[in-house]
Amino acid sequence: MxxxxxxxxxxxxxxxxxxxxxxxxxxxxxxxxxxxxxxxxxxxxxxxxxxxxxxxxxxxxxxxxxxxxxxxxxxxxxxxxxxxxxxxxxxxxxxxxxxxxxxxxxxxxxxxxxxxxxxxxxRELYRSKVRAQETVRLESALLPRPSVHDDRLQVLVGYRAGRDGVLGGDFYDVVQRPDGSVLAVVGDVCGHGPDEAALGAVLRTAWRTLVLADVPTPDLLPLLERVLVAERAREEVFTTMSMVEVAPDRSAVDLYLAGHPVPYLLGEPASGRPSSLLPTDRRGRALGIPVPGTWEPRRLDPDLLGPRWRLMMYTDGVLEATVGGTRERVGDAGLLAVVDAALREPVEDVVEDVLHEVRRRHGGELVDDTAVVVVGWAGAGA
Known part of the structure; x- marks a missing residue:
């Protein structure tokens, strides 16, 4: 006193x-x-x-x-x-x-x-309520409801914030165009914190706006890079993205990669086909990195996809999670095994099952935030 x-x-x-x-x-x-x-x-x-x-x-x-x-x-x-x-x-x-x-x-x-x-x-309770409201608003910008109206197509999404509970720059979206084509994106702004989360929300909103405005798909990533450069807080900030365009007849998919982890072609347990990485021969640079390079699509045709295909897109939080307190990371091999095990359960639970199993192997909540999107034929593998 x-x-x-x-x-x-x-x-x-x-x-x-x-x-x-x-x-x-x-x-x-x-x-x-x-x-x-x-x-x-x-x-x-x-x-x-x-x-x-x-x-x-x-x-x-x-x-x-x-x-x-x-x-x-x-x-x-x-x-x-x-x-x-x-x-x-x-x-x-x-x-x-x-x-x-x-x-x-x-x-x-x-x-x-x-x-x-x-x-x-x-006062602290009030601040907590304000922070919670801000988080909800930010989540609605980062994690929208997929806008797809085709019963033939299944879309599953999942997101987990990192260990500190603060949203990072991971984002996703799925939108169907009037011609029936469906575009899906998963992105990751480098870094963690409110600036990165806000930039992720801006990029996700810009992406949906451009898609709804019927901007040609090859022009989406160049335009998003212009938004990124204009909105980022620091010149060194970049963003990785994977994007797919599903043809109106669902028989083919165009894959665009911008420095992002390669999506998986999910397996079919009934036929014994395991999940696998998609081809990576046209992998472009991350957005915001000042080096030469463009983003050319890789056409995934029916011979590669199979008759009842599903793709899984994700951010690197699930790949880089360490296993059981060691320095070993889950990696592609570990994640593919997790995915195949999850596919033995009802398909509708595959995203949640994958996120749960990766957290279990890690031994708790993941350090990095993570977004996962599955898109493909409804009832595939049944």
Whole structure:
């Protein structure tokens, strides 16, 4: 506790009152307001309003503005109006020296500290609610509902924030165009934090806008790179993406890679065909990296896909997860094994099963955030 009092007699009386109240306190004393400003790391301040360098409520205002904790005004002024003004200005209580005994002072100090703690808890609860609301708004921008209206096509999505619970720059989207073609994207802004999450939301929104505006598919990645360069907070920020365009008749798929992990062609447990990596012979650079290169599509035809195909796109959180506290990572081989095991269960659960199993192998929540999208024939492999 800090006592701000220039009168030695009054200071001694306060010490006696605190002893009578049975309060176990470490009492510091400051004779001036300037001296008190350097000792505000306490639970409660007893403040006299008549100090050598400050008279009146100005002292209270300065203490509160400097981050003082619970402040109880203890003064010789008996003006009731001044007491109301002090409480209105932020004091926890207003006590008159000649009317205070040990019991009253002790009770006032205890109540003041508890009220201050409750106020701090209320502020933190409010901040938590605001952060939660911001997270929901950001999630709605990063993690939209797929816009597909074809019962023949199955779309499954999943997302998990990293260990700290803060959204990163991973995003996804799936949209059907009027001609029946379906475009799906999974992207990952490098880094973690609010700037990266906001940029991911911008890129995801820009991608959907361009798709809905019927911008030709080969022009999407160049235009998104222009958005990235204009919106990124630092020049070194880049984004990896994988994008597919499914033909209206669902027989063929064009795959675009921009420095992103290669999607999987999911296996068919009934026929014994395992999941596998798609061809990578036309892998483009990441968006935002100032090196030559474009993004040419790789046509996945029926001979490669098979009659009842499904693709899985994902961000690198599932690949780079370590296994059981070791330095070993899940990697492509491990993830393919996880995927094939998940395909033995109902297909509708494959995304959740994959995310659950990777977390189990890791031994807890993943460090990096992760997005997973499965798109393909409904009922494939049945």
């Amino acid at each position: 800090l006592l701000v009092e220039d009168d030695d007699g009054d200071a001694l009386l306060v010490e006696e009152h605190l002893a009578d109240a049975g309060l176990d306190v470490v009492l510091r004393r400051a004779r001036t307001l300037d001296e008190a400003m350097a000792h505000l790391d306490v639970d409660c301040v007893l403040l006299d309003l008549g100090l050598p360098d400050s008279v009146g409520l100005g002292a209270l205002g300065r203490l509160l503005a400097a981050g003082a904790p619970a402040v109880v005004v203890l003064t010789g002024r008996t003006d009731t109006h001044a007491g109301l003004e002090a409480v209105a200005a932020g004091a926890q209580d207003y006590l008159v020296k000649g009317e205070v005994g040990g019991e009253l002072l002790g009770r006032s100090v205890r109540y003041a500290v508890q009220r201050r703690l409750l106020q701090a808890a209320d």
